[in-house]
Amino acid sequence: MVQTRRDVLRAGGGASVLALLAAVGLVMPGAALAADWNKRAFEGKTLSDAFKGLGAGVPANSADIIMRAPDIAENGAVVPIGIESKIPGTESIALLIEKNPNPLAAAFDIPAGTETMVSMRVKMGETSSVYALVKANGKYYVAKKEIKVTLGGCGA
Amino acid sequence: MADPMRIRAVSKDGVVNVKMLMSHEMETGLRKDSSGKPVPAHFIQSVSVTWQGKVVLSAQWGPAVSKNPFLEFNFKGGKKGDKVEVTWTDNKGEKRTDEATIN
16 A cells, blocks of 8 residues: 555544544543633642743732631631732732642733722632732732631532 | 523722622532532633623633632723623533623
């Protein structure tokens, strides 16, 4: 059998597309549906993985980020957390929970005209440090708070 | 199709306070059902809020956001009677859009 270059390419290309589809399908069906979802950051298993995925590297500590959250959360399935950034030029705010299986919980883009403050409710598996990461003028800043969890939110 | 969101938008001194409650399981993919099989992940991945065609907030979420997510924020410029539109998309590609009138 004479194999032309074209045949080889076709066969190789077809196989790799199939492999790719299988991999995507197995790992996470629908990953292609939300194309802008930052898979790398959200699936990072450690705080530094998540920071890297967000492009934050090692953020600087800041006292101008205010986190409104309880010191003790009785129900880890519903922990109310508010983050406000007083850093001028804040572009985005992210919330990370260090001891959750995937620390990154949420990331918000804040366009001009929107106040640099968000409130939400998140799940916490256990007592953990919670980080508010803020991007302002291309630089990253972080604030940290420890929240004690009486009842974990993962089996709930 | 998921249930409608509850959205409240209130204007005060030129700032609109938006509160919303979405109806979604926010399944992490880490839980097991009674027979020990893992429950597949099903959670909202992106949320976008627009006012007069302009995005006033966009978010990416992971499964750590609580079931039936709550979100609150403020933006400037909206007037009473304007509409605020919220759209979410989950990891299965389901989408829902609801709107509210600013009070």
